[in-house]
Amino acid sequence: MKPLYRKTLLRFVPIVFNLERANQLSLLPDKDLAYLCPLIEPYQVTKNPINDDDSTVTSQLSINDITVVEGQNSNAILTVTVNNPSTQQITVNYTTTAIDATANVDYTSQTGTLTIAPNTSTATISIPILNDNLNEPDEAFTVTLSNPVNATINPDEAIGQVIITDTLQSASTRTLPNNVENLRLIGSNNINGTGNASDNKITGNSGNNILAGANGNDIYCFNASTPLGSDTIQETTTGGIDTLDFTGTNTAVRVNLGITTVQTVVTNNLKLTFSANNTIENIISDSGNDRLTGNSLNNTLTGGGGNDQLTGQDGNDSLIGGFGDDLLTGGNGSDNFIFNSSNLGIDAISDFTPGSDKIVLSKAIFTALQSSIGNGFSQPAEFASVADDDLVATSSAFIVYSTSSGSIYYNQNGSAAGLGSGSEFANLLTVPTLMAADFTLIN
Structure with a gap:
């Protein structure tokens, strides 16, 4: 080649043929300036075309995530x-x-090993899902790709996650198929959900729903921190032990299991109607100042956080105030007042009947207790009554009842000064005579 007409250091990017001047080629530098170089024998210009053969492009593999419903899907297909x-x-x-x-x-x-045929864009891996007939939280496992031949693996999508859920979601009226435990209605349409013979969890949507658990011990779930509509619960007296669960509701819940008229459960957010009386046994609330009332069945009412009012009505009821200062009324029957919260307030018990009702203490909370699980104190010195509140801290007993005020104390450090990490946790408003036999210890 003859030298260019201007001496300079040029950085040429592409080389293209000048189609109008066949014996010359154009060298295109960075600055969009064309410099022409005549071709002089015996030099030749060799054309190296861009290779656009697909066979030289590397294939890359990826795997998806999937959710399967246990009892409905027998395999996870990734x-x-x-x-x-x-x-x-x-x-x-x-x-x-x-x-x-x-x-x-x-x-x-x-x-x-998965084999993918030539010119194929997808293939599947099938993992059997085993149904254990248990109502349990979502569970997960992974499927990992490795050692590809004639391909590479996308490093961001080399692992597929399989979530196994017991919950079937539906945007239309649905009855749970056999072997599926839970039903969740989604969307805002007025649709209905029906369970099966198993123990079901049924959750409505934001519309007006009719929810029916059928047989089994069913749980109706309502997070009423947002509007949920006006729902009807259809249960029968032979439908098992059933529960209303308001976990997640951060405002006051007011529900009476003993009436069949429409009732406002959470202001502006939820109304409930029970199609028949005395069909729901239990209520679980959350962090609001709740008012929970039972019926003639053996109810378990759980207040959670907040300062709650729990009333058992008839039946042999279990009342769990939880956090806060709660008002507990057992009503008729032999009732249990259960203290198993790590953050006890001072619960007022309005109608404790010695010899019939029980104060139930969890040894996981009242850790100083060495008595065996069961009724009373197997180590009698762990319970004592004193004539006045001022005498509680000097008692050597761990559970101390003041006969002047009706207050029950946890005296964690025994006869040492003060109550240690303990405190007053209950007050019997009728100030009855309380005996060791009126207590029950649980884990």
């Missing part, structure tokens, strides 16, 4: 995608790894 199908056969290894699911209990553990 899709492996080839982003650029190859003319060659692709193989890739896979293996399952548990997260919180249990291998060979919730799913069948597998290791294998």
Whole structure:
């Protein structure tokens, strides 16, 4: 080649043929300036075309995540995608790894090799899902790709996660199929949900729902911190032990299990109607100042946080005030007043009947107690009555009742000064005579 007409250091990017001047080529530098170089024999210009053959483009594999409903889906089908199908056969290894699911209990553990035919963009891996007939939280495991042949693996999508859920979601009226435990209605339409013979959890949507648990011990779930509509619960007297669960509701819940007229449960957010009386046994509330009233059945009413009012009515009821200063009324029957919260307030018990009702203490909370689980104190010195509140802290007993005020104290450090980490936790408003036999210890 003859030298260019201007001496300079140029950085040429592409080289193209000048179609109008066949014996010359154009060198295109950075600054959009064309410099022409005549071709002089015996030099030749060799054309190296861009290779656009797809066979030289690497195929990349990825695997998806999936959620399966236990009892409805017998297999988790994961899709492996080839982003650029190859003319060659692709193989890739896979293996399952548990997260919180249990291998060979919730799913069948597998290791294998997936073969993807030439010119194919997808293939599937099937992992058997095992139904244990238990109502349990969502569980998960992973399927990991490795050692590909004739492909690479997308490092961001090399692991597929399988979530096993017991909950079937539906945007239309639905009855749970056999072997599926839970039903969640979604959307805002006025639709209905019906359970099956198993123990079901049924959750409505923001519309007006008719919810029917059928047989089994069913739980109706309402997070009424947002509007949920006006729902009807259809239960029968033979429908098992059923529960209203307001977990997540951060405002006051007011519900009476003994009436069948429409009632406002959470102001502006939820109304409930029971289709028949005396069909729901239990209520679980959350952090509001709740007012829970039972019926003629054996109710368990759980207040959670807040300063709650729990009334058992008839039946042999269990009242759990939880956090806060609660007002507990057992009503008729032999009732249990249960103290198992790590943050006890001072609960007022309005109608404690010695010899019939029980103060129930959890040894996980009242850790100083060495008495055996069961009725009374197997170590008699752990309970004492004193004539005045001022005498409580000097008692050597761990559970001390003041006969002047009706207050019950946890004297954690015994005869040492003060109450240690203990405090007053209950007050019997009728100030009855209280005996060791009026207590029950649980885990």
